[in-house]
Amino acid sequence: MNWNLSNESSNDLMTGGRDMPWLQDTNEVNVAVSWGANYRDVVILDAWNRPLDPPFNLTALDLANKANREALKTRLRQAAVLVDADNDGIGDDWEERHFTTLDRNGESDPDKDRENNLMEYACGSGPENGGSVPLFSTMMVASEQGSFFSMSFRRRLGVAGGLKYRLEWSEGGRVWTDASGAMTLSQIENPYDGTGTEVVTYTFVNPSGGTAVFRVQVGF
Ligand SMILES: [Ca+2]
Ligand SMILES: [Ca+2]
Numbered sequence: 001m002n003w004n005l006s007n008e009s010s011n012d013l014m015t016g017g018r019d020m021p022w023l024q025d026t027n028e029v030n031v032a033v034s035w036g037a038n039y040r041d042v043v044i045l046d047a048w049n050r051p052l053d054p055p056f057n058l059t060a061l062d063l064a065n066k067a068n069r070e071a072l073k074t075r076l077r078q079a080a081v082l083v084d085a086d087n088d089g090i091g092d093d094w095e096e097r098h099f100t101t102l103d104r105n106g107e108s109d110p111d112k113d114r115e116n117n118l119m120e121y122a123c124g125s126g127p128e129n130g131g132s133v134p135l136f137s138t139m140m141v142a143s144e145q146g147s148f149f150s151m152s153f154r155r156r157l158g159v160a161g162g163l164k165y166r167l168e169w170s171e172g173g174r175v176w177t178d179a180s181g182a183m184t185l186s187q188i189e190n191p192y193d194g195t196g197t198e199v200v201t202y203t204f205v206n207p208s209g210g211t212a213v214f215r216v217q218v219g220f
């Protein structure tokens with residue numbers, strides 16, 4: 001859809017100080033007309049921006065009434081549940097978007113870039129594009145306390161069906177140690193780019209000062 005998307009920080013705006021983007025309808029798209037929306041309709045969308053029927057009208061269903069508040073809350077929660085009908089751990093929405101079928105599983109690698117579908121799903125890359133692979137950007141950052149290692153990568157937003165990201169580090173690449181206690185999650189940024197992922201940055205101070213190797217394992 002052709003949304004105007006902005007994330008202004010001005011407190012004069014309705015979105016000021018919040019991290020939720022403001023969706024602005026345009027004359028070209030005119031969603032209010034194409035959806036047949038009525039005044040005070042709450043239209044809940046699925047992951048493809050398709051309205052889920054029927055709209056919840058705030059005039060007919062006054063939120064001062066507790067039963068109406070609960071009904072709206074229930075509908076929002078239902079809309080946010082990950083659907084995985086083929087039980088392969090990958091959201092069906094993502095499979096349909098990339099493959100138009102649920103026949104592919106997490107282990108397959110249709111674009112032959114040596115990253116299986118689960119890894120591409122987990123890290124926001126394109127599973128039908130061999131030139132699109134999970135990216136892990138690293139750098140050394142100098143500070144007054146000394147230099148530290150920084151690593152950024154994409155992970156799926158929310159609980160994502162129980163997907164886990166296990167960070168490990170090693171001095172020689174043979175013995176791997178859980179790095180969750182040694183690495184600090186220093187930044188989370190949602191790029192709002194439609195991939196359903198956020199960019200996380202971890203920092204690490206090497207206690208021995210020697211060579212350190214890192215890896216991220218993805219699984220359930
Ligand atoms: Ca699935
Ligand atoms: Ca692949």
Ligand SMILES: [Ca+2]
Pocket residue numbers: 111113115120125126127128129130131132133
């Ligand atoms: Ca790929």
